Amino acid sequence: MVLEQYIQRVEEKLQMLVKKFQQVQSENVLLKEEIKIQQHTLQQRQVDIQNLEERLQLMKIAATATSQGAPTIAEEDEAFKKEIRGKINDYIKEIDRCIALLNS
Incomplete structure (x- = not known):
């Protein structure tokens, strides 16, 4: 009789574990989504x-182009000009790559 009760408790605990495992799996799927x-x-x-x-x-x-030489700090102005030149060079390189792709 004691053995049967022990087996029954183990089965109940196993069923609870299976149920919790299924809950964790479904929660895992939701979290992944x-x-x-x-x-x-x-x-x-x-x-x-x-x-x-x-x-x-x-x-x-655009603001620099429309300011028509409004006074700015020289260092900032030079840094900005270099940045603009770099951006223009990047655009030119990208255009060259596109042309090369179109020609091939």
């Missing part, structure tokens, strides 16, 4: 940030 959604959101936000940074640079360029 949530991670995918969060990763997608993060990637989209990074793209948005990059686009906004590019727009900011273009706005700085």
Whole structure:
């Protein structure tokens, strides 16, 4: 009789463990889906940030072009000019790559 009770308790505990395992598995699936959604959101936000940074640079360029020599600090002005030259060079390189792809 004692053995039967012991076996019954072990079976009950085993059933509880199986039930908890299934719950943990389903929770794991939900969390994995949530991670995918969060990763997608993060990637989209990074793209948005990059686009906004590019727009900011273009706005700085436009502001510099329309200021018509408004007084600025010389060092900042030179650094900004170098940055603009670098950006223009990057655009030229990208255009050259596109032309090369079109020609091949």
